[in-house]
Amino acid sequence: MILKFHSDFFKDISSLLNADNYNVIIKVGEKENIKEFYAHSNILRAHSQHFKYIISNDIIKKCNILTINKPNITPTVFEIILKYFYTGKFNIENQSGENNFDLLIACDDLFLEELVKYVQYYLIDKQESWIQQNFVLILNIIFNLPNFKKLQDYCISFICRNPLILFNSKDYGYLKNTLSIFIPLIKFINIASDDFYDNVRPYEAIIPIDIYDDIMKYYLVKQPLS
Template sequence: MTDDKLSSKLTQNLLEILNDEEYYDVTIEVGNDPYIKIFRAHMVILYYRSPYLKRILSTNKKKNDGILEHVKLPNISPEIFQIILSYIYRGKISLEECDTSDIIKILSAACILSLQELVVYLQSFLIENKTKWMEENFGLIYQTSFENNSYLELQKYCTDLISKEPTKIFKSLNFSSIPEKLLISIIQNDYLQMNEVQIWERVIKWGLAKNPEK
């Protein structure tokens, strides 16, 4: 039997454990009203796979010894958590059919749960496979990348794009959402290959979007 077949059997068994309805010892309440979903899981797997859940489970165990564990994750949607939970059990994730916006949400959830290896992998996947989307949605990517110090690869991507190809940011779909400080740094960039009229047209459009009542 080859290594791949052995690994495949392990993955199959772990998925069977995940889907088991009898021997679970943790319930996880995910989402917010009116859309909440309860997931069943196993403490020993969550404990060793997610440092964040490890802290919660350790605290709860001291308070509720012998009682079924219950964890709440209101800041993650049920759809995204389903993907994350599958990854926690399988150690694998398939992103080819995911919308890029959902990959950003998966990245955020992975960060919340302290799944650092997944955080690193997702950033690399985005940079290697979704550059066009990120250029078109640069405002969102820029804001996301600097929300957390774990997003070092995305931060570098944003910094490089600002430094080397700032014109692409002007063409992004959500250009009007970028922060004022970023706009100023782009305008002052030596690599910005646009004439003054084009620049000021974009700045005026940005200003009107920021202050629609004026």
């Protein structure tokens, strides 16, 4: 009975998704990729602390239809979120890694904590290859965002296991201020000397001098046989 009630409840709510009696217009996207979505203030406020904060009863009383601009959220992403609000369904299996990462950022912006957790796990479990191909930019975006610890930990672990990928990244020079804090975590002794010379040595200027000295000592001083 509980499951059927839950299903019937969302069936009734979902009928409002394309109804004409909306009182909020959400304009998302920017430039050539802009779309307007129509919604109900009570639905938005019930699901999102962000909307609850910006949509007050006084504001609704003052204007028949409230317009909210969210240029930082793409139409594709907001359509997924709005469908979740009205139907309880959240299907991201057919979305690209890029779209799901944008979705993660949007969910955080709207204070959708459960979805933030879910999307992080999904990206790591199902779209790991996309993360690894884009981890430098991903880490730069999420590094100072406290709700993305799962994804942060994954990226840091990946860097420690694959340090040469960090130095070979085309984005490294642009992001060196962010990424330099991870240098002490790298196990340079696991990097072959020729790889170090070709791929790491060019970045000597940003490696802390004490760490660089230890690295050079390791490569230049004959190590005792174990």
